[in-house]
Amino acid sequence: MEKVFTYMKCYDGENVAYAIYILKGRAYGWWQMQERILGDGADQKEKEFRELKKNDKTVAEYEEEFTYLSKFAPQFVATEEDRACHFEEGLQPNIKFQMSSFELSTYVAVLKKALVIERNEKKFSRLMIARMMI
Missing domain, CATH: 1.10.1200 (Non-ribosomal Peptide Synthetase Peptidyl Carrier Protein; Chain A)
Structure with missing residues (x-):
């Protein structure tokens, strides 16, 4: 992932957004569940x-x-x-x-x-x- 972030010239704040974007299937479902659980709590x-x-x-x-x-x-x-x-x-x-x-x-x-x-x-x-x- 770090190589991709470097190549894409992602800044630290953008890394998470990009990583979320490439999640698929169960991984993306897990992430959505985490967002629902945490909501604004994060x-x-x-x-x-x-x-x-x-x-x-x-x-x-x-x-x-x-x-x-x-x-x-x-x-x-x-x-x-x-x-x-x-x-x-x-x-x-x-x-x-x-x-x-x-x-x-x-x-x-x-x-x-x-x-x-x-x-x-x-x-x-x-x-x-x-x-x-x-």
């Missing part, structure tokens, strides 16, 4: 993805929601670097700040670093609480 999920932030979730919880919602907004995660950038943008400012000194271009690298930073922050918090009790 647009809502895409909006949720664009606005997704870690907030009070753990990095693991944020990653789970990010992965789920990204299926509704493939144009925002078309490349590994896009996926990594979008994920990093949704992290809490303190985690983003600590990650800024690293050049992480893959999603897995960004995820792993965010998990390490979160774990270290929790250890530091526990250590500070323990010292205050002494």
Whole structure:
């Protein structure tokens, strides 16, 4: 499919429309069923993805929601670097700040670093609480 998209000079947003156009038989029936099930919900999920932030979730919880919602907004995660950038943008400012000194271009690298930073922050918090009790 990627070769066809390149040859046809399809932009990211057009890829899905073209792929739907070439579906046949049961595959096209499945797609129609998905559209009926989701209806406008797909647009809502895409909006949720664009606005997704870690907030009070753990990095693991944020990653789970990010992965789920990204299926509704493939144009925002078309490349590994896009996926990594979008994920990093949704992290809490303190985690983003600590990650800024690293050049992480893959999603897995960004995820792993965010998990390490979160774990270290929790250890530091526990250590500070323990010292205050002494």
